[in-house]
Amino acid sequence: MATNENARQDLPYSLSTLSVHADDSLNRHTDVAPPIHLSTTFRYSDDPELLVPINDGEFGPLTAPVYSRLSSPTSTRIETILSSLLHGHALTYSSGLSAFHALLTFLNPKVVAIGGGYHGCHGVLDLHSKLSGCKKVDLFDDAAWDEAKLGKGDLVHVESPINPTGEAVNIVELVEKSRKRGAYVSVDATFAPPPLMEPFKLGADIIMHSGTKYLGGHSDLLCGVLVTKNTEWWEKMFVERIFLGSVMGGLEGWLAIRSLRTLELRVLRQSGNAEKLVRWIHDLVTNGEGSDAEAARKVVAEVKHASLQTDQKWVKEQLPNGFGPVFVISMKSRVLARTLPSKLRLFHHATSLGGVESLIEWRKMSDATVDDRVLRVSIGVENWEDLRDDMLYAFQQLATL
Ligand SMILES: Cc1ncc(COP(=O)(O)O)c(C=O)c1O
Structure with a gap:
């Protein structure tokens, strides 16, 4: 199974220190600012003994970058920092919406409960429903949850604070309701990035961010992020991302690292x-x-x-x-x-x-x-x-x- 180099490290530092140092272990050069890597492809080892061929559909441990749709030094670096800041295993995507698409593809729920919030996420869900037949129900309508039989393996997607008002939605209450039915809870925390809110402490299974917003912070890059504490999920989503193809470009990734330093x-x-x-x-x-x-x-x-x-x-x-x-x-x-x-x-x-x-x-x-x-x-x-x-x-x- 695929793994990336960006395994979460629980370093004993505060957020501001981690923003600057969580990726120190990846420094390969004497540059203080991270180098920019634009290559899409990376040389295999010169030592034939170290060449491990790909198994049918199985990715061996990615100890070195191979092709940038799988991983690159820059995506590994940004995911290492985000994994520390968001307290889970992070994956980055080409935009917030492509992260949401990846989430729906991975969980493949039959029913999704969703509130008002960002209209673009509804657009992605509608596309997904077209392909999968998945039903959309209102986040606050218990009767609709019952009627659609929202249950095991389904998804309750909570955006909080919610677009456009910035008002908070009670995540803990929704987590309790979802747990009773065996449904998963994803939290779109775009409007409350670290250090404002910690969705895992509130019971979220997956955190989503449009990194285009506060993580990028300078209105100059598109980015999406998914974070889970479940290593198996993270590995599977890593493999699925290879086929979705929705990775960040090298320059955007580099800009995002620059931005996270001052988050x-x-x-x-x-x-x-x-x-x-x-x-x-x-x-x-x-x-x-x-x-x-x-x-x-x-x-x-x-x-x-x-x-x-x-x-x-x-x-x-x-x-x-x-x-x-x-x-x-x-x-x-x-x-x-x-x-x-x-x-x-x-x-x-x-x-x-x-x-x-x-x-x-x-x-x-x-x-x-x-x-x-x-x-x-x-x-x-x-x-x-x-x-x-x-x-x-x-x-x-x-x-x-
Ligand atoms: C709450 C929220 N989620 C997701 C998105 C989508 O993010 P992106 O524009 O990076 O695809 C947005 C964009 O405005 C948003 O406000």
Whole structure:
């Protein structure tokens, strides 16, 4: 059975140290920054005695790279780091959606329970259903679970915090329900990367990330990640990935390694910034006084974010180290939502999230299913007071329209 070099190592260091050092054992050269490997193919040993031919369909231990669709020095390095940071065995894919596709292919469930969340995952599931006949049921509809006979070997897929609002979904509760039926639980933790949430501690069987977001962190690479604690699953998914062919390219992998070095710094800053901005908008709109509050109330209906789920005790337990840096501002009308991004100077009007630069998106631009007054905000690493002042200026401009 195939194994990779990236076996998980439980090094006794904290997240920030592991981000920089988890791959030290792979240093083969004197370079401090990892070298860039672009080769798709790698020479076999010059010693004929060391040549182990492939068995029919069986991959022997991959002690050295052979072909980059199997593994490469760069994918091994990034998977070594991710395995440490995410506390399991990690595999990387060419995008978040290809990781979800790999997950569905591997588990091949007859029924999948899934909530709202990122519409792209529904697209992948629909493709999978076309081929396999698998049924999709609502994550929160017990009667639908019963009717579809969701049970052993099926999948409960939980996105938390959820796209686009950044509100938390109770993973522990869903894990308990799923366990009783023998179903597996995958958690799409894209909106709460380390150090914000630890899905394995909450009972997840598989963690998924769109690494395009916070793991990449600079809006310049596509990446997907699956992590499991089950070595057998990891080995099988490694082999399946060879045939799915959805691996990261060498340059993207290298960029991702560069990004992971600063993961904790970026994410904590982004999370803190978002919490402060959400609190400021919420207070301004609900009980603020003066002309700033009046302007905000004229244009903003409400703000949504996990930090505002204060009546649910489990939210803080699920996100002990901070909330995700994405939230939603619901405007009072479609035209206000469509116009606000054009009044901001420090937010790019663009889709996606997780980068060092703040983004805002009139969500109707890319998701037909959401209300047309919704703006999704992804907070970057800028100074939060500059972001606040920019936002206030935009509210004031809109209030005069
Ligand atoms: C929660 C979530 N999961 C998965 C994806 C898909 O990731 P990718 O764009 O890397 O395929 C996204 C993309 O926005 C997302 O927000």
